[in-house]
Amino acid sequence: MPAAPNPPEKMMFQLNLRRRGISDQAVLRAMEEVPREIFVEPADRADAYRDSALGIACGQTISQPFVVAYMTEQLQLQMPHRVLEIGTGSGYQAAILSRLCSQVLTIERYRTLAEIARARLAKLGYDNIEVILGDGYDIPAAAGTFDRIIVTAAMEQIPEALLERLKPGGILIAPVGPHHGTQTLVRVTRTDAGFDRRELVDVRFVPALPGIAREL
Numbered sequence: 710m711p712a713a714p715n716p717p718e719k720m721m722f723q724l725n726l727r728r729r730g731i732s733d734q735a736v737l738r739a740m741e742e743v744p745r746e747i748f749v750e751p752a753d754r755a756d757a758y759r760d761s762a763l764g765i766a767c768g769q770t771i772s773q774p775f776v777v778a779y780m781t782e783q784l785q786l787q788m789p790h791r792v793l794e795i796g797t798g799s800g801y802q803a804a805i806l807s808r809l810c811s812q813v814l815t816i817e818r819y820r821t822l823a824e825i826a827r828a829r830l831a832k833l834g835y836d837n838i839e840v841i842l843g844d845g846y847d848i849p850a851a852a853g854t855f856d857r858i859i860v861t862a863a864m865e866q867i868p869e870a871l872l873e874r875l876k877p878g879g880i881l882i883a884p885v886g887p888h889h890g891t892q893t894l895v896r897v898t899r900t901d902a903g904f905d906r907r908e909l910v911d912v913r914f915v916p917a918l919p920g921i922a923r924e925l
Contacts, residue, residue: 722758722774731778735786739808740778747829748801767819767925769915771799772861776912778805783882783896783909784857786810793852793874795845796861796917800826800838806859807835814852816843819922846919848874855879862917863892875899882909888916 723741731737746757749771753763762770772780781802786792790810794803797817803826806813817823820842827840843849845860846868854876860867860883867883875881879899886892894909 718758722760725760726775726778729775729779731775731782733782735809736778736782736805739781739805740774742808743801743804744833745774745801747833748799748804765799765822766825767822767922769796769798769819769822771801772914777802779910780859780861780882780894781805781809783894784859784880786857790856792857792859793848793855794859794861795871797822797826797840798861800830800840802859802861803838803840804830804833804835807838810857811837813838814855815840816845816848818842818844818918818920819925821925842921844920845917846871857881858883860884860917861914863888863914864917867895867897872897872899872904877901884912884914 726737726740746754749757749763750765760773760775762773765771786809788811791812792806792810794813794815797803797815803813803815815838823840823842830838854874856876856879858875858881863884863886867885877899881897883895884892885895891911891913894912896907896909898905
């Protein structure tokens with residue numbers, strides 16, 4: 710197994726996050742504590758702490774560190790929160806979330822990714838994360854409602870049914886836009902008057918597709 714990144718890489722990783730505007734100390738601490746090198750492909754471990762997205766199985770990606778930190782910061786997490794993630798991928802985002810809230814339910818449409826992430830997270834001791842194989846556009850009714858929702862794949866529009874899973878005062882963050890091109894990161898807050906929508910920054914994510922993948 711390749712050696713873990715040396716301290717200068719981790720220091721530059723943290724410095725870069727701060728330089729780009731990440732200021733929430735709890736988020737920075739979570740980014741420091743979660744071993745990103747465990748969540749990338751073995752061949753990419755030397756690049757785990759570079760600020761770039763990396764490919765993983767099933768044609769998916771692990772988002773660049775800044776985007777992970779930025780989306781997490783925008784959720785304004787508190788320890789009592791229950792969080793839904795759509796798009797488990799490698800499990801890295803779920804691991805970050807788990808350090809900042811009480812429970813994470815993460816849904817993945819690719820069986821291979823769901824199984825790998827479940828085993829990886831269990832081995833690392835992240836026992837407040839539940840990984841399920843499922844359709845991010847059709848959340849099981851039994852899952853209930855959530856304080857926070859994070860979507861880690863591009864949706865052409867946010868489904869009304871997903872917004873209805875937000876508790877009052879809840880926050881949802883998702884990349885919204887065409888599947889092939891640039892999307893806009895959108896933050897939606899559920900208020901007494903309805904849903905307050907705010908556009909944040911441009912991003913690029915793989916598509917969020919309906920259904921469970923028939924293969925992989």
